Amino acid sequence: MIQIISCGVYVPALRVGSSEIAKALGAYAGAGIKKKALPEVDEDAFTMAVEAAKEALLGMKTLGGSGDGSLPSARAGGGAVEGEPGRSATVAGTAGTGTSLGPGDIDYVAFASTSFPYEEKSFAGALAECLGIPKTAFVGEFGSSTRAGTEALISAASALASGAFRLALVVVSDCPGGGPRNPVEQAAGAGAVAFVLQSGENEDRCIFSLEGSSTWSKESLGIRSRRTGFTEASDLGIARHSRDAFVGTCVGAVRALLEKERRVGRGESEEKACEAALSSVGSEFRGLVATQPDARLPLDLGRTLGFQDERVLPGIVASDMGDAGAASCLLGLLAYLESGSVKPGDLLLLVSYGSGAIADALRVRVGRGVDEISRQKPLRSLLDAGTDVDFVTYLRVRGWL
Amino acid sequence: MRDVAIVAAGQSEFGEFPQKSIKEIFAEAFDDMKSSLAGALDPSVIEAAYVGTLGVGGFQLGQPGPLLAKHVGLGNIPVTRVENACASGGFALLSAVLAVGSGQYDVVLAAGVEKMRDTSAMQGRYWLGVSGDTEYERLAGLTFAGIYAVMASRYMHDYHVPKKYLSMVAVKNHSHGALNPKAHFQRKITLEQAMGAANVAYPLNLFDCSPTSDGAAAVLVTSLERAREFTPSPVKVLGFGAGTDYLAIHERRSITGLEAARIAATKAFAMAGISPSDIDVAEVHDCFTIAEIMAYEDIGFAGRGEGWKLLEAGETTLGGRMPVNPSGGLKAKGHPLGATGIAQAVEIFNQLRGKAGKRQVAGARFGLTHNVGGSGGAATVFIFGIDA
Amino acid sequence: MGAYISVPVWERTIAQRYGLKGQRCLGCGAVLFPPKVVCPECGGHSFEAASLSGRGRIYSFTVIAGGGAPPEFEWQANAVGSYVVGLVELEEGPRIIAQIVGVDPRAAMAAPLFEDSAFEDSGGSSGDKGKRSLIGLPVKAVIRKVYEQEGVIRYGYKFKVVSEV
Numbered sequence: 036m037i038q039i040i041s042c043g044v045y046v047p048a049l050r051v052g053s054s055e056i057a058k059a060l061g062a063y064a065g066a067g068i069k070k071k072a073l074p075e076v077d078e079d080a081f082t083m084a085v086e087a088a089k090e091a092l093l094g095m096k097t098l099g100g101s102g103d104g105s106l107p108s109a110r111a112g113g114g115a116v117e118g119e120p121g122r123s124a125t126v127a128g129t130a131g132t133g134t135s136l137g138p139g140d141i142d143y144v145a146f147a148s149t150s151f152p153y154e155e156k157s158f159a160g161a162l163a164e165c166l167g168i169p170k171t172a173f174v175g176e177f178g179s180s181t182r183a184g185t186e187a188l189i190s191a192a193s194a195l196a197s198g199a200f201r202l203a204l205v206v207v208s209d210c211p212g213g214g215p216r217n218p219v220e221q222a223a224g225a226g227a228v229a230f231v232l233q234s235g236e237n238e239d240r241c242i243f244s245l246e247g248s249s250t251w252s253k254e255s256l257g258i259r260s261r262r263t264g265f266t267e268a269s270d271l272g273i274a275r276h277s278r279d280a281f282v283g284t285c286v287g288a289v290r291a292l293l294e295k296e297r298r299v300g301r302g303e304s305e306e307k308a309c310e311a312a313l314s315s316v317g318s319e320f321r322g323l324v325a326t327q328p329d330a331r332l333p334l335d336l337g338r339t340l341g342f343q344d345e346r347v348l349p350g351i352v353a354s355d356m357g358d359a360g361a362a363s364c365l366l367g368l369l370a371y372l373e374s375g376s377v378k379p380g381d382l383l384l385l386v387s388y389g390s391g392a393i394a395d396a397l398r399v400r401v402g403r404g405v406d407e408i409s410r411q412k413p414l415r416s417l418l419d420a421g422t423d424v425d426f427v428t429y430l431r432v433r434g435w436l
Numbered sequence: 437m438r439d440v441a442i443v444a445a446g447q448s449e450f451g452e453f454p455q456k457s458i459k460e461i462f463a464e465a466f467d468d469m470k471s472s473l474a475g476a477l478d479p480s481v482i483e484a485a486y487v488g489t490l491g492v493g494g495f496q497l498g499q500p501g502p503l504l505a506k507h508v509g510l511g512n513i514p515v516t517r518v519e520n521a522c523a524s525g526g527f528a529l530l531s532a533v534l535a536v537g538s539g540q541y542d543v544v545l546a547a548g549v550e551k552m553r554d555t556s557a558m559q560g561r562y563w564l565g566v567s568g569d570t571e572y573e574r575l576a577g578l579t580f581a582g583i584y585a586v587m588a589s590r591y592m593h594d595y596h597v598p599k600k601y602l603s604m605v606a607v608k609n610h611s612h613g614a615l616n617p618k619a620h621f622q623r624k625i626t627l628e629q630a631m632g633a634a635n636v637a638y639p640l641n642l643f644d645c646s647p648t649s650d651g652a653a654a655v656l657v658t659s660l661e662r663a664r665e666f667t668p669s670p671v672k673v674l675g676f677g678a679g680t681d682y683l684a685i686h687e688r689r690s691i692t693g694l695e696a697a698r699i700a701a702t703k704a705f706a707m708a709g710i711s712p713s714d715i716d717v718a719e720v721h722d723c724f725t726i727a728e729i730m731a732y733e734d735i736g737f738a739g740r741g742e743g744w745k746l747l748e749a750g751e752t753t754l755g756g757r758m759p760v761n762p763s764g765g766l767k768a769k770g771h772p773l774g775a776t777g778i779a780q781a782v783e784i785f786n787q788l789r790g791k792a793g794k795r796q797v798a799g800a801r802f803g804l805t806h807n808v809g810g811s812g813g814a815a816t817v818f819i820f821g822i823d824a
Numbered sequence: 825m826g827a828y829i830s831v832p833v834w835e836r837t838i839a840q841r842y843g844l845k846g847q848r849c850l851g852c853g854a855v856l857f858p859p860k861v862v863c864p865e866c867g868g869h870s871f872e873a874a875s876l877s878g879r880g881r882i883y884s885f886t887v888i889a890g891g892g893a894p895p896e897f898e899w900q901a902n903a904v905g906s907y908v909v910g911l912v913e914l915e916e917g918p919r920i921i922a923q924i925v926g927v928d929p930r931a932a933m934a935a936p937l938f939e940d941s942a943f944e945d946s947g948g949s950s951g952d953k954g955k956r957s958l959i960g961l962p963v964k965a966v967i968r969k970v971y972e973q974e975g976v977i978r979y980g981y982k983f984k985v986v987s988e989v
């Protein structure tokens with residue numbers, strides 16, 4: 036079983052109200068977004084990733100004493116002193132007792148974003164340096180669409196399932212953007228999320244587990260994309276076309292998940308199979324979490340799949356932080372988990388969408404560790420804690436004035 | 437070491453002269469120095485020269501010494517450029533004093549020059565930060581004012597000093613500068629003006645900072661034996677000291693005083709055989725107002741954390757018990773980096789000879805100069821007296 | 825012209841910039857940052873590597889007016905105007921200069937510098953940070969973009985004020 040044993044989140048402190056943008060531009064394109072998170076001038080996808088990852092690693096450390104012993108620890112004890120290169124770093128620098136997991140135990144890192152600060156340059160070394168992860172760890176980057184977050188998660192889960200890796204860190208950090216009049220920019224928020232994953236059976240430390248995933252893709256043109264050499268994402272602005280691509284692709288992935296696991300639809304027509312899947316999914320899963328280019332599309336998807344709005348709303352974060360790109364559905368998942376509306380054993384349907392178009396559907400089982408998500412700050416408190424800035428400050432921080 | 441004296445001293449006007457070349461400014465100081473002599477100066481008697489300059493603007497990063505020495509007609513003598521940031525002048529003087537004191541030379545020129553007001557705003561900002569620890573101070577975004585501001589914040593915090601006292605340094609030195617026809621700023625300012633100026637590096641505002649200036653200064657150093665060949669009233673070097681410290685303030689144990697300056701002062705007083713209370717007039721390195729307050733303590737005019745109290749009673753104002761920076765200091769006279777340490781000696785030379793005009797400290801017998809490089813990475817202190 | 829740290833030299837300090845790697849003197853136990861060849865406490869020459877926690881307190885600070893920022897920081901000054909630079913005293917002992925993020929420079933300038941009793945651990949409430957001097961406040965290290973030169977983004981530590989423990 037692939038378990039997520041520690042999580043970290045990061046949301047930059049500044050907020051731009053949608054009313055502030057609407058007042059300045061006369062219109063606002065982010066449906067259901069009340070405000071969006073704005074990275075400070077010295078923040079980017081990399082710095083936010085480090086923040087979220089550090090928290091996840093810190094959370095993992097607090098699990099140390101209750102260790103189930105299933106994981107061989109690379110270090111005995113810990114402490115502030117570096118022993119051998121690459122095996123050093125305890126984030127907190129204090130000595131642990133018993134079985135203690137540290138950054139030195141991580142051997143698989145997946146980093147996802149649609150807004151890496153460089154188009155060509157690996158951030159493997161940079162993340163490893165910042166986090167104290169051995170330089171020998173496998174590191175991969177995912178970033179060709181907003182689906183990159185679950186792409187990273189699935190890759191890590193597969194790596195662990197294969198038995199070739201022991202402990203994985205998945206970091207998804209994104210701060211999409213465009214020009215001041217670009218609809219993508221208007222909704223663009225920012226945030227990062229990090230997970231530590233292991234393959235194990237002891238459920239005490241499990242916040243949630245991944246029970247399966249499916250992917251579905253379809254050529255879809257003219258929706259959000261960014262061509263090589265351009266810094267701005269563009270969208271032809273054919274609203275219905277974009278919505279259909281989102282909902283249609285996501286439904287395709289959900290259907291594929293159900294087909295895979297229950298062999299629904301074998302021999303039936305595609306349309307009938309879809310209907311069969313859709314009719315059962317709302318009763319099987321406690322709730323739905325989806326990628327959030329805005330705060331309305333997940334509700335649209337939910338209605339299509341048979342989820343009432345209240346079973347989707349706990350996982351909507353775009354309303355308070357804007358479009359966090361590849362991180363949005365995973366931040367939404369954490370928001371759902373900490374909302375108090377799930378209990379261990381519940382199933383959540385996680386659907387990740389990327390323009391192009393492609394979607395992943397994941398079966399998420401809430402674990403016993405859900406009540407003790409060992410994070411210093413709940414996501415909700417970060418969302419509530421922002422500092423509002425006016426339109427001019429927003430432009431300055433973006434570097435446009 | 438044999439006795440050493442200063443027999444002639446002069447400086448250019450300090451200020452903003454974007455179209456004057458470095459050579460012209462230097463020659464102006466050299467000529468002013470010559471005019472302090474009763475008779476003419478034959479340049480061929482000068483056996484060596486030390487020129488202090490940081491090199492702001494990059495006008496002549498290599499060999500400014502020969503360039504300037506030949507320009508003013510010196511012989512083909514050994515000329516050395518001395519660099520220790522804002523203490524380049526003080527260390528040039530130190531080199532000259534040692535060269536004469538050692539007996540190697542009898543007549544040596546110590547000079548300093550800087551040309552700062554012809555660079556673009558961007559170039560200027562580049563140059564102003566070059567004397568901190570580049571890797572760990574400047575590249576944290578810290579300006580030079582910022583480094584002193586960090587010291588000021590902690591000083592004010594530790595000793596409960598209101599901002600007013602920093603501004604009082606500026607008001608005092610501007611009032612002195614108003615009496616100095618060669619000062620960069622020759623106007624008084626009010627305490628309200630000083631306190632209300634725009635922030636530069638909190639808690640330091642514009643009036644807490646010395647200006648960047650164009651200027652040069654020169655002194656002629658000779659053995660005391662031969663001093664009277666040049667002037668009937670030489671000024672004797674009674675003592676001197678120099679010190680260094682970690683360049684970066686994060687490496688220092690204390691940031692509310694400058695260890696390099698304390699060491700320099702202690703050595704200078706020991707050599708002179710007098711104590712801080714004997715000093716009648718002093719020129720101290722007030723690149724920022726907080727620096728003058730720390731200088732009071734590092735020299736020994738006041739105890740630790742008590743320097744600012746001297747301002748309340750006006751003890752360091754002209755007419756007070758022990759005037760400090762009668763020239764206007766770096767704050768009002770101006771701060772052409774390499775020239776500053778020499779110009780301090782020029783002022784004390786004039787004060788001790790009763791030639792300081794409207795800003796004369798009556799009956800001054802012992803004078804002191806205190807010149808600091810960077811944020812305290814290096815410092816010199818000299819004590820001078822009339823050779824009776 | 826002016827101050828310049830080349831990319832290779834910067835890269836050599838990555839362990840410090842990203843990971844706060846310092847050293848411990850084998851002679852006297854002092855923890856040093858950045859690494860040195862001679863211990864300032866005892867004159868010793870032997871060290872072992874030591875990772876710093878990144879936790880500390882603001883020992884002193886300044887607010888740099890944007891107009892006077894070093895050229896490397898012009899982009900930042902243009903975007904945010906003034907910014908805060910602090911001298912942070914780390915738990916392990918060393919002091920370190922870095923920018924302080926997440927602090928309103930105006931509030932930092934408005935707070936009195938020497939009502940120190942107000943920001944002891946047991947003292948002031950965390951709700952009125954605007955009126956408290958930054959001096960003494962607890963901070964933790966974060967990674968931020970420091971500046972960009974020759975097309976290379978230079979990341980490194982800055983410090984963020986955290987609530988009292």
Ligand SMILES: [Zn+2]
Nearest residue numbers: 849852863866
């Ligand atoms: Zn030691």
